Amino acid sequence: MKHIYFLGAGAWGTAMAMHASKNKKGLPVTLWSRSDELAKTIRATRFNQQYLQDIQLPTELLISSDWNQLFDDCAQEDLLFIATPVSGLKETVDHLLKLQQIPKNWVWLCKGLEPKTSLMPHQVIARELSLASANDRGINTAVLSGPSFASEVAKGMPCALTVASESNELIAKVQDALHHGNMRIYGSNDIVGVELGGAIKNVLAIATGIGDGLGLGLNARAALLTRGLAEMMRLMTAMGGKSETAMGLTGVGDLILTATGDLSRNRRVGLQLATGKKLPEILKDLGHVAEGVLCAQAVSDLAKSKGIEMPITHMVCEVLFKELDAATAVKLLMGRDAKSEA
Numbered sequence: 651m652k653h654i655y656f657l658g659a660g661a662w663g664t665a666m667a668m669h670a671s672k673n674k675k676g677l678p679v680t681l682w683s684r685s686d687e688l689a690k691t692i693r694a695t696r697f698n699q700q701y702l703q704d705i706q707l708p709t710e711l712l713i714s715s716d717w718n719q720l721f722d723d724c725a726q727e728d729l730l731f732i733a734t735p736v737s738g739l740k741e742t743v744d745h746l747l748k749l750q751q752i753p754k755n756w757v758w759l760c761k762g763l764e765p766k767t768s769l770m771p772h773q774v775i776a777r778e779l780s781l782a783s784a785n786d787r788g789i790n791t792a793v794l795s796g797p798s799f800a801s802e803v804a805k806g807m808p809c810a811l812t813v814a815s816e817s818n819e820l821i822a823k824v825q826d827a828l829h830h831g832n833m834r835i836y837g838s839n840d841i842v843g844v845e846l847g848g849a850i851k852n853v854l855a856i857a858t859g860i861g862d863g864l865g866l867g868l869n870a871r872a873a874l875l876t877r878g879l880a881e882m883m884r885l886m887t888a889m890g891g892k893s894e895t896a897m898g899l900t901g902v903g904d905l906i907l908t909a910t911g912d913l914s915r916n917r918r919v920g921l922q923l924a925t926g927k928k929l930p931e932i933l934k935d936l937g938h939v940a941e942g943v944l945c946a947q948a949v950s951d952l953a954k955s956k957g958i959e960m961p962i963t964h965m966v967c968e969v970l971f972k973e974l975d976a977a978t979a980v981k982l983l984m985g986r987d988a989k990s991e992a
């Protein structure tokens with residue numbers, strides 16, 4: 651490995667590129683933005699004020715918006731991180747596959763499902779690779795996830811993440827690139843469990859934001875998180891993931907962080923829905939992606955197709971997309987018949 655690349659200069663791509671640029675081997679790291687203007691501003695000021703306010707970028711981090719020259723000097727064994735939201739995955743992969751020369755190790759950082767198809771990110775990538783007949787291009791893939799607010803990572807605060815892949819070689823490569831300083835990287839082979847945990851915790855963070863915003867109390871919050879975790883585990887195992895993954899960093903770990911930490915964009919959406927503010931206005935003011943809003947329906951549809959009950963997720967969809975008012979959603983959830991906990 652000679653070079654590390656990050657595609658997508660939002661909050662997370664920027665924070666992770668900053669961390670990677672301090673790698674033990676002194677490998678060059680390039681952060682690519684699709685916006686020429688943002689790339690120019692970051693280069694000139696060393697700040698990405700649009701996505702990561704008031705945090706200075708290290709001088710060694712390279713910034714580019716030149717797609718055609720980005721990989722000119724790359725080696726096949728280089729590491730490429732795709733840091734766009736799920737909505738940018740398809741386009742990014744399609745663009746990559748049109749280039750003559752690209753790194754062959756891809757790691758995505760997004761947390762969600764593709765709307766309408768309910769596909770997990772690894773399935774979206776597999777679909778695009780096979781549509782482009784690119785399966786034989788020898789691309790190794792992995793997902794990196796876990797409890798991690800971008801601003802804390804950008805400030806160098808402690809954090810632990812999980813990389814999941816079928817390739818133990820790629821897991822080791824990602825650990826080599828990122829496991830240093832205040833970041834620990836654990837390995838896993840459970841791609842499905844890791845991806846579903848990351849998507850579902852975002853929906854549950856919206857639910858918890860709603861509950862906290864309505865002032866339902868700490869008992870309610872604990873109940874919501876626990877029953878939400880049960881929903882996560884049910885869908886995860888039905889899709890072939892491992893229940894242990896739900897109990898790890900990318901499951902309960904990220905659920906605790908996102909649902910209870912006010913830095914979470916998804917939680918903030920929930921808090922504002924509880925005040926009666928309308929979704930379009932909330933999203934306009936947020937200035938960032940809230941993947942839970944984008945994938946709630948996809949999670950709910952996937953659960954339905956597998957015959958899995960996810961009442962909290964279902965109620966979040968009703969509030970988000972059917973204008974059900976938050977207090978009524980709580981009444982409906984609480985009014986469900988008694989049942990066994992398992």
Ligand SMILES: NC(=O)c1ccc[n+]([C@@H]2O[C@H](COP(=O)([O-])OP(=O)(O)OC[C@H]3O[C@@H](n4cnc5c(N)ncnc54)[C@H](O)[C@@H]3O)[C@@H](O)[C@H]2O)c1
Nearest residue numbers: 659660661662663684734735738741760761799800938939
């Ligand atoms: N911010 C965090 O703390 C954090 C932590 C872990 C994971 N994530 C996940 O990482 C992903 C990105 O989140 P973020 O916080 O960076 O979002 P953000 O809203 O801060 O920024 C999104 C960035 O993606 C870019 N983008 C969107 N579509 C693109 C495309 N087709 N091609 C290239 N760039 C594109 C946008 O221009 C923007 O720069 C999400 O799935 C999120 O859930 C975020």
Ligand SMILES: O=P(O)(O)OC[C@H](O)CO
Nearest residue numbers: 796797798799914915916
């Ligand atoms: O701000 P959120 O809600 O997108 O959450 C960010 C990260 O996923 C937390 O791990």
